[in-house]
Amino acid sequence: MKHGTLTTKGNKVELRFERRLAHPPEKVWRALTDSKELAHWFPARIEGAREAGAQLRFFFEEGDPGSGKMHVFDPPRVLEYTWEGDLLRWELKPEGTGSLLVFTTIPADRANVSRDATGWHFCLDNLEASVDGNPAAGFDKERFSALNADYAARFGLGSFPAFMLGAANRVADASLSIPGVEAYVFNGADGTQLTLCHAKSDAETGEQWRDVDEYVVVLEGSYVVRINGMDMHLGAGREFVIPRSARVSGRYTAGTRTIHARGSKPPEQSDS
The missing domain is CATH 3.30.530.20 (START domain)
Structure with missing residues (x-):
C-alpha cells in the first residue's frame, strides 16, 4: 500500500x-x-x-x-x-x-x-x-x-496549528470550568471573543447563562450542546448558533475540537 x-x-x-x-x-x-x-x-x-x-x-x-x-x-x-x-x-x-x-x-x-x-x-x-x-x-x-x-x-488535522497556541492565549481549565479541555482565547477590540477548544478527554461543562450570541463549529469529534434542557448533537463539520439568554451546557468526547465565537455585549450590558 x-x-x-x-x-x-x-x-x-x-x-x-x-x-x-x-x-x-x-x-x-x-x-x-x-x-x-x-x-x-x-x-x-x-x-x-x-x-x-x-x-x-x-x-x-x-x-x-x-x-x-x-x-x-x-x-x-x-x-x-x-x-x-x-x-x-x-x-x-x-x-x-x-x-x-x-x-x-x-x-x-x-x-x-x-x-x-x-x-x-x-x-x-x-x-x-x-x-x-x-x-x-x-x-x-x-x-x-x-x-x-x-x-x-x-x-484530519488532529490539533490546531502551533502558531495559534501561544502561551499568552492559553486558558486554565479551572477558568472555563471544563476540566480536560485545553482552550485558547483571542479577544477582539470590539469585545468579541474567539475560543479554540481541544478536549483531551471526555469532558462536560457546567450550565451557564449566555448574555451574548455564540457561534459554534465542530472541527473534529463530537460535541453535544444542551440549550434550555434540549440536546443538540453536533458532529464534525456541523455549526450552530446559540442565542443570547439561553441556558447552555456542553459535552465533549475525547479528541473533539471546537471553535466558539461570542459577540460583544450590547451597550446596556457593557461593563463600566
Whole structure:
C-alpha cells in the first residue's frame, strides 16, 4: 500500500510509508544520500557532511534555507536526520533481489500532517521512478488536490496549528470550568471573543447563562450542546448558533475540537 499511515507516539504522531522497490538497498541508499540522485525527487538541496552529528542545511530555489542535523548514518540500512524540527528516518531492508524502504517522520506540528503526507507521497513516487530509471512525474495540481483531500479525510488535522497556541492565549481549565479541555482565547477590540477548544478527554461543562450570541463549529469529534434542557448533537463539520439568554451546557468526547465565537455585549450590558 503506497498511502502513508498515522499512529500516535506518546504526545506526538508518526507518519509512516512503506515502499517495496525492485533494487538492492545499496542502489536505493545512493538515491537517499547522493546529492545528484536527491535532485530527482527530494524537495530541497541538502548541504552538510554525510555523517552522524553533522549540521545540515536545506536549500530551495527561493526563500531562506532550513536547518537540521544528521543523527544516524548507517549505510545502507538507516538514515535519520531532522529538518526544521521534523524527524525523518529512512530504513532499508533487503527483500529478495529488491528492498523494503520504510520512511517515518515525526512532524513538529500535528496540524501539518495531511499536507506533509501528500508531499512525501509525491516525493516517494518520484524516488521510485528515479531508481527505476524513469523521469519524475511533473507536478499535477488536480492529483495533488485530490490526494491532499484524501489524506485530510483519513487523518484530519488532529490539533490546531502551533502558531495559534501561544502561551499568552492559553486558558486554565479551572477558568472555563471544563476540566480536560485545553482552550485558547483571542479577544477582539470590539469585545468579541474567539475560543479554540481541544478536549483531551471526555469532558462536560457546567450550565451557564449566555448574555451574548455564540457561534459554534465542530472541527473534529463530537460535541453535544444542551440549550434550555434540549440536546443538540453536533458532529464534525456541523455549526450552530446559540442565542443570547439561553441556558447552555456542553459535552465533549475525547479528541473533539471546537471553535466558539461570542459577540460583544450590547451597550446596556457593557461593563463600566
